[in-house]
Each structure stands twice: as C-alpha cells, then as structure tokens.
Amino acid sequence: MPKILIVDDEPFIRLLLEQVLEELEDEGVELITADNGETALDIIRREIPELVFLDVMMPKMNGFDVCNAVKNELATKSVYIVLLTAKGQEFDKLKGVEVGADVYMTKPFNPDEVLQKARSVLGL
C-alpha cells in the first residue's frame, strides 16, 4: 500500500495537505502525518513512504536535516522528498539541492500542483 507522509509543525498546513490528497485515499493510498522532524525521520525509516511533504521551518529538527539524513541512508534514499518553504525564502532552494531534495515548493502552494505531483510520484 503506497504511503504519503505529511510533515509540518502547523496543524493547519497538515489539514490542508490532507484534504488536497484525500481523494487518493479512495485509491488505496495511506496518508500519515507528523508534526516534527524527529518523529518524521522515525516514521520514514519504519514505513518507507513513497512520498514525503516536508516543511523546512520546524523546531527540534528542521526539514533540511531530515532530508539530508533520509537521502544519506541506503534504505530510505529513494523516498521522494518535496521540501515546503514559505514564499520569500527562495534562496533556500540551493540548500535544498545540497541536501538532495527532489523538488522544492513554496507556501502557499498550488493545490493542483500538489495533487499532480503526488499522482505522478505514486504512478496513479
């Protein structure tokens, strides 16, 4: 069963992303959420989701560090990572490339783009 992990410390963002991706649940996709980097890393190592939407600005462990860890471990490096950041912090794109993120999206995100990306990564 394909899994998508949504990681953001703001509950509202998790809610938005869940609702955007909701229709995929009817197609057999499981949506998991996490509200911080450490938990996210645990979940990724355990569940190996196909796709992760990862917020950058989070306390304790930020998105860059999570991404870096995931991409440097053999078991998890194939996990597709979408880094999410607030608009206006586009200079972070370079950092994103550095840590191996697959794609960079700014918030507010375009809901159509998010759904399209999920479908494309999961092959649905």
Next chain:
Amino acid sequence: MIPGCLDKLIKKRALAPIISRLVADMDASIIIEDNVGRLLIATDGAEELTRYPVTSAGEVIGWVIGTEKVAVIASILTGMAETEDQKRALVSETLNKYKEITLLYDVVEKVSSCLDTREIARLVIEEARKVIKLTSVSVLLLDKQTDTLKLIGEYGHGDEASYTVSRGVGIAGSVWASGRAEIVNDVHSDPRFVEGAVSISSLICAPLKAKDTVVGLIKLGNDQPVTYTAEDLKLFSTLASLAAVAIENASLYEQLKDAFYMTIYTLAETIEKRDPYTGNHTKRVMEYSLAIGKTLGLSEEDMLRLQLGAVLHDIGKIGIRDNVLLKESALTDEEFKQIKMHPVYGEEIISQISQLKSAVPGVKHHHEKFDGKGYPDGLKGNTIDITARIISVADTFDAMTSTRPYRIGLTLDVAFEELKKYSGSQFDPEVVDAFFASDVMEAYFTSNSRQKIKL
C-alpha cells in the same frame, strides 16, 4: 450525504479513542450504524430500542440505537460531524484562495517584465481562463485616432476578431464612459446590451486605467447564464489593473524608443544641412549597410548597432571647417588630414550617450582598411568591428556612385568593379560578397535621384 462518512468520522485518529471510551463507559448496550444500515459499533446484548439520529448539515448520516442513555452519544456525534463539516468548508475555501494566489503571483511576475502589449494581453487572458468560468475574453486598447477600442487579444471570439467598441455603445461602451467595472449576469435583460457575433449570457467588464484615464477594457463572458460574484469581479479587476500598468509601461517604453531614434536621425541630418551635396547619403548608407547585414545574418543586436553606426557615421564632419568640407576641388594633404579626423570627432560626440556606445566602432572605424592601411587606428582584418567593415563598403559604394561637388558619380558597373578590385585590401571580402548577394540593388533604386553618368 456521502455513504460512509459516519464511518470515517468515528475512525478519525483524534476521535476514535474518545468514542470507544464513551461507548465503554456507557455501561449500556449500544449499536451505531450508518445511514445505509451498516453496523459500525455494536456491544453485547444490544437490543433494538430507540433510534437516535446523528445528523450533519441537516441530513441523517447514521443512528445510535439503545436506551435513552445513549441519546447523548448521538448528540456528541452530531456535534463532531458539524465541526468536521465546518473544518472541511474552511479548508476548501483556503485551498481555493491558495490556488488563486499562486496563479496571481505567477502572472504578476510574467506580466511585469513584459514590454509587448499583445503578449501582456495573452498572459492576462490565459490567467483569467484559469480562475474564472468563461467562454470568451477580449482585451481592447484605445485607438486615439478613431476614438474606439480595438481588439489586441481574445479567446473564444472565433471569426469575430475585428470586434471594436465605441464610446457609450453597449455595456462595454458604458463601462468605458463610466470608468467603473461591472458584472451583468443576465445581459438580455440589460437595456444597454448590443448583440454581437459572440454568444454571451453573463459578463464581467473592467476598464484598464492609467492615471484615471481609460486606456482600454477587458471583458469576459459565458455563453451560459452564470452568477459572477463580487469575488470574481475583484479578481478580474486586479488582473485589469495589472494589465493597465504593464500596457502603459510598454507604451511609454515604445514612445521613449521612438523619441530616441528620431533624435538620432535628426542629429545625423544636421550634417546634411551643412553639406547639401551629401543629399540622402546617410539614408542610402544605412539602407545598404542593413541589406548587407541581413545577408550576413547579423544578430538583432548587431543589426541595431549597425543601423545606428550607419546613420551616425559622418556625424564627426560637424567638426570639419566649411572651407575643407565644402571645397569643390581636390584637397591638399593638410586638408585631407583634417577630414580624416571626422571618425574620431564622431566617436567623441556619440560616446557621451550610453545608448550609443555600441555604435562607436561603426563610426570610428568605417575608414579602416582590411589590410590595416586605413585610419585612424590602422586596424587590420577581423579586429575591425563588423559594423565598421560593412559601413566601409556601403559608404564607399555610395560615394562612388553619387555626384559630389568635386566629381561626377560612377556607373554601377564601374563601382562594382572597384569593389571587387579592392576586396581583400581595402574591404573585407566576405562583406563585398554579401553586398553583391544582398537586395542592395532594390535599395539602390528606391533611393532615387540618381545622377549616373557614363565616364
């Protein structure tokens, strides 16, 4: 209501433990089923007693069955369902706004950097189509000469591409006159409506304004009746403002460019006034040069430099005294030395304008020779800027074929022979070849007033 939504509700991560706790603590038999009778939760010894409905948005989504003790569970579930509904609605609304915002960010970025009015119109139309339900859009600009609005971009107009709007005529004309955007959801009941070739039932029309004057209009419509909202109007007006600013910008840029070029030509003409026998020399040299440049496949940037250089190539002659410049007989060595200063004077004059710096090589080096024996710098071969090498051929050809105070013009054939003779020494052979291959002959005859005399 969607079947299974009660099921989804009680399985929600945050709610499930609460519900199981409630059911357990109830200490009474309970059955919870959804609105199609599917069993969701059932405890032992449950008997069919009273059915208490769970509702969401006024519809029954399921039942809690048991003694009257369990009625409170039905109420709680109804409360939870309501909260869920509200949350969903808020999230939906937010997602719509996100979509609008990201599309707007995108279009603002693209339109702001655009200096072509048709491209601006195209971008705005594309954007409108993404965010508003429509079947046709048109962008019109004011044509000052006819005092009508003319189409510069459209979608869904089919053959009616010659659509124009006259002041005060139709709903569009009325918006033009009032300068205020309007929604008309039922055009047929509006007395101002004028039937056109494009089928419309509902429309939104917004003026494009620059400093409070209407410079254009955008209009969108749907051939089916729809209800455009204040929200749609706001979005559309935002696009209209964006378009207006961008178009005004593009227009000012064009005007500025035109003023600049007109000034350059006028500047070049000052020389002509002092030396009347030069006649249309500058114009012809420019035409010949451009024809050669075209044959050589010069880039747009180089063609522009070439044009400016050709127009200004003799501007330095303003620094040459009349007794030398207008002398009717051959020049002495001393006088020739003075005339040879004109490329340098030309450079000194135009290099003061930053927009003309790229034309300096053409002006300064049009008397250099391919073999390095020219002036002022004795540059050789390809170190001479291409524009200078071209102007050299064009200038010489025109000098040979036109009549000067001191000499009658040569025939075409003789001039051609001279070019060929000095190809490689005075002239860049590639440029000479390009000259012969170009449509310069056409330019030659359009420049008229020939005084061709056979030697």
